Amino acid sequence: xxxxxxxxxxxxxxxxxxxxxxxxxxxxxLLAILFQVYVxxxxxxxxxxxxxxxxxxxxxxTQRSQIGGLFTxxxxxxxxxxxxxxxxxxxxxxxxxxxxFAASVGVHFNVENTAIRMLLSFFFYFFHQFFYWVMQRMxxxxxxxxxxxxxxxxxxxxxxxxxxxxxxxxxxxxxx
Amino acid sequence: MESLVNRYRNLTILLLVIFAQFLxxxxxVKNDQDVRIIRVWTVTAVTPFARxxxxxxxxxxxxxxxxxxxxxxxxxxxxLREQVGSLKLENIFLKNxxxxxxxAKALGVFQARIPSKTLxxxxxxxxxxxxxKVVYVDAGSARGVERGMAVVTxxxxxxxxxxxxxxxxxxxxxxxxxxxxxVVSQDGGVRGTLKGQGTPLLKVDYVPISEKVQTGQWFYTSxxxxxxxxxxxxxxxxxxxxAQPFKEILVDPAGLRHGLEDVLIITQGVHQDIPPTPATDxxxxxxxxxxxxxxxxxxxxxGAAPPITEADKLRQAYQASGxxxxxxxxxxxxxxxxxxxxxxxxxxxxxxxxAPGAGPKPAPGVTTKTTDSTRHSNQANGEPTGSKxx
Numbered sequence: 324x325x326x327x328x329x330x331x332x333x334x335x336x337x338x339x340x341x342x343x344x345x346x347x348x349x350x351x352x353l354l355a356i357l358f359q360v361y362v363x364x365x366x367x368x369x370x371x372x373x374x375x376x377x378x379x380x381x382x383x384x385t386q387r388s389q390i391g392g393l394f395t396x397x398x399x400x401x402x403x404x405x406x407x408x409x410x411x412x413x414x415x416x417x418x419x420x421x422x423x424f425a426a427s428v429g430v431h432f433n434v435e436n437t438a439i440r441m442l443l444s445f446f447f448y449f450f451h452q453f454f455y456w457v458m459q460r461m462x463x464x465x466x467x468x469x470x471x472x473x474x475x476x477x478x479x480x481x482x483x484x485x486x487x488x489x490x491x492x493x494x495x496x497x498x499x
Numbered sequence: 500m501e502s503l504v505n506r507y508r509n510l511t512i513l514l515l516v517i518f519a520q521f522l523x524x525x526x527x528v529k530n531d532q533d534v535r536i537i538r539v540w541t542v543t544a545v546t547p548f549a550r551x552x553x554x555x556x557x558x559x560x561x562x563x564x565x566x567x568x569x570x571x572x573x574x575x576x577x578x579l580r581e582q583v584g585s586l587k588l589e590n591i592f593l594k595n596x597x598x599x600x601x602x603a604k605a606l607g608v609f610q611a612r613i614p615s616k617t618l619x620x621x622x623x624x625x626x627x628x629x630x631x632k633v634v635y636v637d638a639g640s641a642r643g644v645e646r647g648m649a650v651v652t653x654x655x656x657x658x659x660x661x662x663x664x665x666x667x668x669x670x671x672x673x674x675x676x677x678x679x680x681x682v683v684s685q686d687g688g689v690r691g692t693l694k695g696q697g698t699p700l701l702k703v704d705y706v707p708i709s710e711k712v713q714t715g716q717w718f719y720t721s722x723x724x725x726x727x728x729x730x731x732x733x734x735x736x737x738x739x740x741x742a743q744p745f746k747e748i749l750v751d752p753a754g755l756r757h758g759l760e761d762v763l764i765i766t767q768g769v770h771q772d773i774p775p776t777p778a779t780d781x782x783x784x785x786x787x788x789x790x791x792x793x794x795x796x797x798x799x800x801x802g803a804a805p806p807i808t809e810a811d812k813l814r815q816a817y818q819a820s821g822x823x824x825x826x827x828x829x830x831x832x833x834x835x836x837x838x839x840x841x842x843x844x845x846x847x848x849x850x851x852x853x854a855p856g857a858g859p860k861p862a863p864g865v866t867t868k869t870t871d872s873t874r875h876s877n878q879a880n881g882e883p884t885g886s887k888x889x
Contacts, residue, residue: 356545360545361553364624370625389509390512393512397520401537405540407626408626408677411524411527416520419520
């Protein structure tokens, strides 16, 4: 991975070399967090969407750098923590792990395929919810419900939305 | 060692980042305190964007409705259809505006009416967690909001401020599982602790089973928690169930029933009286008696006081018995009359309509006395003697 002035290089071992403009790394996570804060206020039905998670997955997959992925996840997670009533670090730790593992997948597999992206979005949503549930029980001594049916359903819905979102975000990549 | 770290560089950094966040988490949980600076940064960075988005939304909705939807219409039919559509939308828009104005007016009236000092604020966002029961309002510490202040609407309590940032505040809603407040029933007889459950209904805990609580009863803040001043409505009891060791009372929160847009933050609370319970024994209007005197023995028609109670009847029976024996009551000239056998016959006296021979037959001596007493009673009522035997 190489960096040039104002642009971040994204290497693809078996595809074209693409670049992300630096502002994408600021604006897209910010928009995702704004979405999470603002949209459910008017459309409560959309509260199941985990936009920050989808953005973490996308950026980590396409960066193909485990360190980049984990820091992206940590920062977005901490920002999300800051806007919730939970102690700082709950979302941070979950999304750090998601970022790291997503980037690891991106290193070894071709993740340009829509079906694979949907599958990964679904898996990482479930992983995120499950790990968050474990942390609530272990670290905060809370007793949240193990609602795996909702996780499966919302994971599938997030995967569908994620596929469209990733397609849109692909347009922000400038192929060299 | 160095080569080992280099070899597992990514994993090492991952573990370090995770460890750092665990440490951060542990410090917060152990001290029960936030790392406030990070939250201040994030909230200060995000809320201006949220405001801009809200402004853009409000402006763009009006722009789209009033301009774009009416642009480039050449076909008359289409133009008219869209005009009707736009008028409907405008109607909805105006209704919303009217609702907003009415809500603002109601909020203003309520603000002026209550003795507590309050600060109006608008909800601009929800918490970022999927199960969030927190909202953000556009009034922060710069406007005097402090952590722990109560948040209400004219309908009832909403929650409390759990964090005040310069430009915004975070409100923990009453439905959150961490919420608690002291409450008292409207008649003041039942005290309990209101708790959120993470569901739309709230729970009033620690109410002994011996206490009487009914569905539909109102609960108000008691002021014991030092957050909510006394006398603010909380909600209506939806269900009551006896459980161990306390009653299980579920309350529908009145303040959250109609959504949440504008709220009042109580900056200086003043306790107020709980509105009195509506009286259940309301005075009942009784119409005057009919003037036609259809009842022949009605007091208005006869002008004499008829025997109304059993005691009156008893007195008159004794009086009649004494007079029949020639006794003059009140003079003291003669000895006491003989009332032997009179008391046993008295309970059987109210049978004037019974056919002769029907029913239990009284003793012969008593029958005479009873007949006399009936005659006297009829005479007193202005009726001819023996009229009741007809």
